[in-house]
Amino acid sequence: MDDDARDRPWERRDGVVLVGKSRFSNWREYRAWRRSVDAQDDHRCGTPPPAADQVARLIPTDCDLDRNVPDPVYGPTEGDFVIPVVIHVITNATGELGDVSDERISSQMRVLNEAFAGVTGGEPTGIRFELARRDPAGEPTNGVVRHANDAWYNDTGAYWETIAWDPTRYMNVYTNTASGNFGYVQAFPATGQAGEIQDRVVVDWRVFGEDGPYGPPYDVGHVLVHEVGHYLGLYHTFQGGCGGADCAATGDLICDTPPQAVPTVECDDENGCGSPDPVDNFMNYSWETCMARFTPEQVRRMRCTLLSWRPDLGVPSDPDCWTACPGDFNADGRVDGVDLGQLINAWGVGGEEIACADFDFDGQVSGQDFGLFFQSWGSCPIDPCSDLSCDDGDECTVDYCVAGSCRHVQLEACGGPCGSPTAGSCYESHGTPGCDDQECCEEICNLDPWCCVVQWDASCRNKALSGNFPACPGP
Numbered sequence: 001m002d003d004d005a006r007d008r009p010w011e012r013r014d015g016v017v018l019v020g021k022s023r024f025s026n027w028r029e030y031r032a033w034r035r036s037v038d039a040q041d042d043h044r045c046g047t048p049p050p051a052a053d054q055v056a057r058l059i060p061t062d063c064d065l066d067r068n069v070p071d072p073v074y075g076p077t078e079g080d081f082v083i084p085v086v087i088h089v090i091t092n093a094t095g096e097l098g099d100v101s102d103e104r105i106s107s108q109m110r111v112l113n114e115a116f117a118g119v120t121g122g123e124p125t126g127i128r129f130e131l132a133r134r135d136p137a138g139e140p141t142n143g144v145v146r147h148a149n150d151a152w153y154n155d156t157g158a159y160w161e162t163i164a165w166d167p168t169r170y171m172n173v174y175t176n177t178a179s180g181n182f183g184y185v186q187a188f189p190a191t192g193q194a195g196e197i198q199d200r201v202v203v204d205w206r207v208f209g210e211d212g213p214y215g216p217p218y219d220v221g222h223v224l225v226h227e228v229g230h231y232l233g234l235y236h237t238f239q240g241g242c243g244g245a246d247c248a249a250t251g252d253l254i255c256d257t258p259p260q261a262v263p264t265v266e267c268d269d270e271n272g273c274g275s276p277d278p279v280d281n282f283m284n285y286s287w288e289t290c291m292a293r294f295t296p297e298q299v300r301r302m303r304c305t306l307l308s309w310r311p312d313l314g315v316p317s318d319p320d321c322w323t324a325c326p327g328d329f330n331a332d333g334r335v336d337g338v339d340l341g342q343l344i345n346a347w348g349v350g351g352e353e354i355a356c357a358d359f360d361f362d363g364q365v366s367g368q369d370f371g372l373f374f375q376s377w378g379s380c381p382i383d384p385c386s387d388l389s390c391d392d393g394d395e396c397t398v399d400y401c402v403a404g405s406c407r408h409v410q411l412e413a414c415g416g417p418c419g420s421p422t423a424g425s426c427y428e429s430h431g432t433p434g435c436d437d438q439e440c441c442e443e444i445c446n447l448d449p450w451c452c453v454v455q456w457d458a459s460c461r462n463k464a465l466s467g468n469f470p471a472c473p474g475p
Contacts, residue, residue, distance in 0.1 A: 046181030081314030104209030122293025133360035233305030325380030
């Protein structure tokens with residue numbers, strides 16, 4: 001992302017978004033306008049593809065910009081890694097916009113680790129992520145830094161030059177407006193920018209963690225999973241369309257992801273290349289609840305990237321350290337005396353690999369780790385969705401649970417909510433998706449899917465009343 005771009009959107013304190021001389025009442029209107037100007041524009045990810053000159057000057061590796069070699073040496077059985085993470089929460093100057101609670105940060109780290117551990121159904125990666133416990137000066141930290149700055153909140157001002165922690169040793173994650181995208185990585189690591197001061201992962205604060213204010217279907221926390229895939233060298237599954245005969249040098253460079261012509265909409269399989277699309281892949285654009293997996297070759301490429309392009313970032317670790325509850329070394333749902341015994345057995349200076357009990361990654365289990373361990377003492381939190389069934393029996397909804405609440409998101413492929421006499425008038429705002437005039441509804445939802453996915457609110461009503469949509473003649 002070019003910090004000097006003149007078309008960078010700016011969100012005011014009242015939520016109005018300004019771009020040049022244009023004014024939009026909210027981000028949904030701005031994104032709908034972007035799509036109307038450029039049908040190829042897609043705010044779901046702003047990571048730029050590598051330029052031709054970047055490909056030409058790359059240093060050959062097994063995971064460079066134009067080829068992938070999934071050698072078994074990069075397999076997850078070849079050793080685990082832990083990546084220290086610092087999360088920079090950037091609000092506007094008053095703190096009214098952009099705040100991300102500690103609870104949402106905790107949920108995001110859990111979701112990220114579940115995805116990379118294969119808990120959701122994919123290939124385990126042998127890579128885990130932990131909030132940093134030591135800052136670059138060696139001082140104790142919780143891995144979260146908070147900033148209040150209008151320019152930085154609007155993803156401008158080269159904030160990384162001021163606040164980044166050493167990108168060779170920490171994965172810097174920033175939450176702000178992400179320039180109107182859900183998220184992005186500024187460049188692929190094989191471009192040579194890995195470890196430079198601008199090396200970063202940026203996520204819209206509204207879709208960060210579980211149950212964020214954006215709402216369904218982007219309230220699961222998989223945007224960060226997707227962007228970390230880019231951070232570790234993965235392309236979109238639809239990169240280069242259907243690709244060519246050599247799957248390791250065309251398309252997404254991954255031979256065990258089916259070729260894909262166009263990004264997935266909702267959770268729909270377009271079958272555009274003569275085979276099923278990888279709808280459940282984290283590197284697609286599917287609704288978050290449909291994302292579930294990385295493939296074995298994707299895992300090897302990420303691990304190759306870690307070794308080849310980010311050699312000082314991933315710290316070798318004892319295997320199988322990650323559990324949903326820090327300190328629960330035996331994964332029995334409690335942090336208790338049994339786990340304390342394991343910590344004591346690991347006491348002192350470690351070997352070549354970081355011990356599971358070495359919470360601050362300083363190469364030894366000491367008093368600092370002892371204190372961090374006791375912060376989790378007792379029963380581990382129970383996932384409020386674990387025993388909750390959200391299936392409403394309707395084949396035209398995607399049903400899932402977030403933070404103990406069920407979500408039922410309407411699939412437009414089933415006809416969607418447009419034209420239903422019970423949906424409410426297109427010229428009034430109401431709390432349900434869609435409206436009763438099918439043609440008016442479809443025309444507006446083509447530009448602003450929110451109106452048919454989440455709710456027909458005041459923004460959707462205003463579009464219908466604006467006179468700018470021929471299918472909406474008025475009440």
